[in-house]
Amino acid sequence: MTNEQHAGQPSEVTIQAGKVMLDGILTVPEDPIGIVVFAHGSGSSRFSSRNQYVASVLNEGRLATLLFDLLTAEEHVIDVQTRELRFDIDLLSERMVATIDWLDGETPVNELPIGLFGSSTGAAAALNAAAERPARVAAVVSRGGRPDLAMARLPMVQAPTLLIVGGLDLQVIEMNRAAADALKAPCRIEIVDGATHLFEESGKLEQVAALARDWFVEQLH
Numbered sequence: 001m002t003n004e005q006h007a008g009q010p011s012e013v014t015i016q017a018g019k020v021m022l023d024g025i026l027t028v029p030e031d032p033i034g035i036v037v038f039a040h041g042s043g044s045s046r047f048s049s050r051n052q053y054v055a056s057v058l059n060e061g062r063l064a065t066l067l068f069d070l071l072t073a074e075e076h077v078i079d080v081q082t083r084e085l086r087f088d089i090d091l092l093s094e095r096m097v098a099t100i101d102w103l104d105g106e107t108p109v110n111e112l113p114i115g116l117f118g119s120s121t122g123a124a125a126a127l128n129a130a131a132e133r134p135a136r137v138a139a140v141v142s143r144g145g146r147p148d149l150a151m152a153r154l155p156m157v158q159a160p161t162l163l164i165v166g167g168l169d170l171q172v173i174e175m176n177r178a179a180a181d182a183l184k185a186p187c188r189i190e191i192v193d194g195a196t197h198l199f200e201e202s203g204k205l206e207q208v209a210a211l212a213r214d215w216f217v218e219q220l221h
Contacts (some may be wrong), residue, residue, distance in 0.1 A: 017098035024068030034220030035064035039122030057209035096129035113138040124149035131156035139219035147179035154182040166195030
């Protein structure tokens with residue numbers, strides 16, 4: 001982050017993740033209690049209106065947020081055509097870990113406890129990264145996520161984990177229940193009544209944002 005960063009104002013950042021550079025948006029409110037890194041879902045980006053809304057609610061709870069693209073612009077073009085990279089959980093997980101490591105060099109957020117917010121396949125990447133960096137990741141929230149795609153690493157996750165699923169997203173509910181059984185860390189499933197996979201129904205995303213904010217504030221403060 002540069003010296004031009006003003007409290008609460010989004011700042012464009014570039015993250016070194018192995019051999020690639022990833023674009024992100026970092027927002028740091030006054031006196032932050034933690035930072036939440038977003039791992040977006042299938043075919044999404046840092047400009048996702050749903051994640052930007054959730055991030056704004058977290059900012060109001062004194063949580064810094066980092067929304068970033070898990071894929072480069074060139075990879076995104078390929079993925080739109082083939083849909084293969086969004087399910088490359090190993091690649092996405094490596095980039096989540098690299099981003100966590102990148103934060104260690106970014107003042108004034110480098111000493112803040114880290115939370116991870118994952119959607120869809122991004123939830124698997126977030127949980128894998130939590131397993132890989134247990135000393136840095138203090139909490140995880142999955143929104144309509146596929147934690148079952150991280151099943152092998154779930155027993156190694158130490159961060160308290162909240163799994164939020166739409167009540168009408170029946171198949172994903174079962175996947176999340178299986179993942180909860182595999183987690184040894186403290187875990188809670190919240191089922192949002194009347195919501196489908198993307199929580200597009202009136203008032204449902206607001207419920208997700210409030211649940212995520214309260215979880216991160218409790219775990220990171």
